[in-house]
Amino acid sequence: MKGEQGKTRTDAETEAIKQQRYQESLAVLGVYALEQDDLKAIMHRAVQQTCMNLEVESTVIAQLNSKQDTLKVAAETGCECKSLKINNDSKWDLSYALQSRKPVHVIDYAEESRFAISPILKHRDFKSSILVAIRGAEDTYGVFGSYTIEKRSFLESELNFIQMAANIVGMAIERKQAQKRLEKTNAQLREEMKRSRQYQKDILKNNIIERWELGGYLHDNLGQTLASAKIIIHDIENKLRQNDTGIADQIVTLNSIIDKGIEGIRNLTHDIIPVDIEKEGVEYAFHFLMRQTQKLYDINCVLKMNKIVTQIKNRKMATHLYHVVQEAIKNAVMHGEAENISVIVRKSDDNLMLQVTDDGSGISNKQQTNGKGLRIMKHRMDLLGGTFSMEDFSGEKAAGARVTITLPLEKLRGDEETETD
Incomplete structure (x- = not known):
């Protein structure tokens, strides 16, 4: 035991x-x-x-x-x-x-x-x-x-x-x-930051080019216009001293020169500051862009909008949309050699949809993957929280390219601090 x-x-x-x-x-x-x-x-x-x-x-x-x-x-x-x-x-x-x-x-x-x-x-x-x-x-x-x-x-x-x-x-x-x-997430974030920096460089480069164009315009057009007005004013002063009767004709000419200068400044400011929500509204800005496109490129432009545009109250967002349409039109003309362009702005479900369709040569792989203008357009929509796509388009009467962007309706009245470039 x-x-x-x-x-x-x-x-x-x-x-x-x-x-x-x-x-x-x-x-x-x-x-x-x-x-x-x-x-x-x-x-x-x-x-x-x-x-x-x-x-x-x-x-x-x-x-x-x-x-x-x-x-x-x-x-x-x-x-x-x-x-x-x-x-x-x-x-x-x-x-x-x-x-x-x-x-x-x-x-x-x-x-x-x-x-x-x-x-x-x-x-x-x-x-x-x-x-x-x-x-x-x-x-x-x-x-x-x-x-x-x-x-x-x-x-x-x-x-x-x-x-x-x-x-x-x-x-x-x-x-x-x-x-x-x-x-993996950090690598994706680093890649996204790298792409964002490249977009910023592209936008800055575009801004530099635009500034050179602005300088050229100011020197060659507005500067010469004002110089001509100054000469006429000086001549009027001399004639006033001599009681010359030809002053009235010169005043008419001076008014015409000044009108041209004002028109040039208006055109220039619309390119730089395209949307003035308080005074003109988004609808006016798009109509102005269509008129300018027709004059500048001698092509046919059609604009179709419904009341959804009246809901766009964020100035920065409206400016981004304006620049996207402007860039899409420039791509259609410069790369696609389009002769007809249509811009449609409408409501689609809970989104604002904007489409730019042209009858040009369509999209090349190089343009689609490496085009600086396309990257910038996509970057603008990323900043706004929208979507961007570009594809070849084939309709009953014509073929070409189509840019489509969408924005949730809830963002149309978003905070004015929306990030911009």
């Missing part, structure tokens, strides 16, 4: 020592997983510690590839099967355990009726195993399993150990995937 009690006490003490060793080992593995960034190293440490603590011949981590629906050995010890993979089929023990919510305990594969040992492990003639799914907070990532050559039952403390080891690996996998997603 005393012998049996002594034996029971010894077994209990041995089990307590094992549990303490298990806890210490898991703590070390957990700290290592937190400090280590190399997922392969974490997995390798996990299978080594499991083999040592549970005194098994082999431990395997099979990672799930959800796209290919396969299980591939990512880490192992004692089976020489690393990098081998199988189809995720529940007739194999690894796949069965992947779908199970509880640890899968096999005492003897020869008597197992639920599944067979996975082909990648058959060469070692394993008899027993304990398998648990590797899970994170959001997904299932694979299977953690230990195998023995001799038949064996696993104690509850051993089941708990392998479950905790699998949980540590699952958290490490989840953290690594989160890092990859973050790196």
Whole structure:
């Protein structure tokens, strides 16, 4: 009797020592997983510690590839099967355990009726195993399993150990995937910032060109007009002193010169500041653009709008829309050699839709992918939270290109602080 009690006490003490060793080992593995960034190293440490603590011949981590629906050995010890993979089929023990919510305990594969040992492990003639799914907070990532050559039952403390080891690996996998997603997001953000800087350079370059054109206009047209007016005024002064009767004719000429100067300034300011919401409104600005286009390029322009344009109360947004139409028209004329252009502004569901259609030569791949004007138009719509597209157009009577932009109606009265270039 005393012998049996002594034996029971010894077994209990041995089990307590094992549990303490298990806890210490898991703590070390957990700290290592937190400090280590190399997922392969974490997995390798996990299978080594499991083999040592549970005194098994082999431990395997099979990672799930959800796209290919396969299980591939990512880490192992004692089976020489690393990098081998199988189809995720529940007739194999690894796949069965992947779908199970509880640890899968096999005492003897020869008597197992639920599944067979996975082909990648058959060469070692394993008899027993304990398998648990590797899970994170959001997904299932694979299977953690230990195998023995001799038949064996696993104690509850051993089941708990392998479950905790699998949980540590699952958290490490989840953290690594989160890092990859973050790196991908950061890369996309850097690329977007790079594109944004390029757009800004393109816009700045366009602004410089426009400034040169503005300087040329001021020097060659407005400057000469004012110089002519000054000469006439000087001549009028002389004639006033001499009581010359030809003053009236010169005044008429002077008025005509001044009118031309005023018209030139008006045309120029509409190119620079195209939309004055308070005084003229968006509708007037688009009509003015059509008239200017017809005069400048000698082509036919048609404008169709409904009352939706009256809802555009944001000056910066209206200016962006104006410049997009202006750029689309310039592309149609300069690159597509269009002779007819139509601009349609209408409501489509909960959006404002603006389309510029021409009968030119259509879109070349180079123009579509590398065209600076197209990039700038798209950038303007990105800033406004709208969409931009350009495509070849084929109608009953003509073919050409069509630019389509859409803006949610809720943005038409948006904050005046809408970002601009």
